[in-house]
Amino acid sequence: MYPKMYIYKNRIKENAIALKNICSKKNIKISGVTKVLCGNPEVAEALKEAGIDFIGDSRISNIKKMKNFGINTEFMLLRIPMISEIEELIKYVDITLISELETLKKISEQSIKYNKIQKVIYMVDVGDLREGVWYESAINEIEEALTIKNIKVIGIGTNLGCFGGVIPTKENMNLLVSIKNKIEEKNNIKFELISGGNTAALPLIENNELPNEINNFRLGESIICGTDVTNNKKVLGARQDTVILEAEIIELKEKPSIPVGKIGFDAFGRVPHFEDKGIRTKAILAIGEQDISPSGLYPLDEDIEVLHSSSDHTIVDLTNSKNNYKIGDTIKFKMSYGCMLKASTSQYVEKIVIK
Ligand SMILES: *Cc1c(COP(=O)(O)O)cnc(C)c1O
Numbered sequence: 001m002y003p004k005m006y007i008y009k010n011r012i013k014e015n016a017i018a019l020k021n022i023c024s025k026k027n028i029k030i031s032g033v034t035k036v037l038c039g040n041p042e043v044a045e046a047l048k049e050a051g052i053d054f055i056g057d058s059r060i061s062n063i064k065k066m067k068n069f070g071i072n073t074e075f076m077l078l079r080i081p082m083i084s085e086i087e088e089l090i091k092y093v094d095i096t097l098i099s100e101l102e103t104l105k106k107i108s109e110q111s112i113k114y115n116k117i118q119k120v121i122y123m124v125d126v127g128d129l130r131e132g133v134w135y136e137s138a139i140n141e142i143e144e145a146l147t148i149k150n151i152k153v154i155g156i157g158t159n160l161g162c163f164g165g166v167i168p169t170k171e172n173m174n175l176l177v178s179i180k181n182k183i184e185e186k187n188n189i190k191f192e193l194i195s196g197g198n199t200a201a202l203p204l205i206e207n208n209e210l211p212n213e214i215n216n217f218r219l220g221e222s223i224i225c226g227t228d229v230t231n232n233k234k235v236l237g238a239r240q241d242t243v244i245l246e247a248e249i250i251e252l253k254e255k256p257s258i259p260v261g262k263i264g265f266d267a268f269g270r271v272p273h274f275e276d277k278g279i280r281t282k283a284i285l286a287i288g289e290q291d292i293s294p295s296g297l298y299p300l301d302e303d304i305e306v307l308h309s310s311s312d313h314t315i316v317d318l319t320n321s322k323n324n325y326k327i328g329d330t331i332k333f334k335m336s337y338g339c340m341l342k343a344s345t346s347q348y349v350e351k352i353v354i355k
Helices: 009-024 041-049 060-069 083-092 101-113 135-146 170-187 337-345
Strands: 004-008 029-033 054-057 074-077 095-098 118-125 151-157 193-197 216-219 243-256 279-285 297-299 305-309 314-317 330-335 350-354
Touching: 004 009, 009 029, 009 041, 009 350, 041 054, 041 060, 054 060, 060 074, 060 083, 083 101, 095 101, 101 118, 101 135, 101 151, 118 135, 135 151, 135 170, 151 170, 151 216, 170 193, 297 305, 330 337
Parallel strands: 004 350, 029 054, 029 216, 054 074, 074 095, 095 118, 118 151, 151 193, 193 216
Antiparallel strands: 004 243, 243 279, 243 330, 279 314, 297 330, 305 314
């Protein structure tokens, strides 16, 4: 039964090796990020086989799943933790990204209780407006974190590109490095990891603009999808066919390209736009917004155009295709990061790992 999503383990491994080669030249350790495939343990295994240093995920449940599967590596929790998940965090997470002293003190209490030292990376917001202490107050706040019992601040980090769309540059990386230098000098310590960012930071290596002090990248999209959405490009040396979605045709008819009747809003409150191309051969696929984003579907048959989706239906235009599709046939797609995230989260899409 469709829809199905095929995860090509070896292709992901190839991408991971390609990125490891790029990053190791600059002494950058990689945290391979599994969240877009919901912490699929076999994907984690591929990353491990590729020699990736850490595995990062934003959800403890994913980390738990990978650990229970037997993946033996250091796990990084990428989303700053909820107070309500600290007990689980102590059990399953090796390195936690953090941005609140209040949360850190709660982690400290639990660490003391279980007689553990919890490693953390303190996040600094250098402009993107997502997590992290604002750079102007970073030194004081991180110095206070250094004094908290049973907590080891192994480094500092930043995240760019994801919320504000701010592009990582030499300038904002140097800002992070200057904060690192000041804290290290004043407190006579040496941080282990300076975590400069995600996929969006990769062009800094290519352009030889990354400060040497940055020694960790957390890479998801580049390894899993082979793309970099923030910089709108493909990642050099990485493939984009690591995950393929297959959906089935449930209706196939000749229909006009413009709806008949007065147009209001669609199922999601959007006003759909139509171009009059006359009568077209159109198919309905049994997959919808609950499982994918239509704008992130890229048909392998490049003559197919994806038109629009509602919750459970996706309409594609087959007029220009050289193939003779019938009802019950399937259509395969590559996916954008956002679309893949929905497909892997959807319980209605069967996941098949190809070895
Ligand atoms: C998701 C995430 C990443 C990985 O980002 P990609 O763009 O997929 O490489 C890195 N860091 C944090 C904090 C994240 O949440």
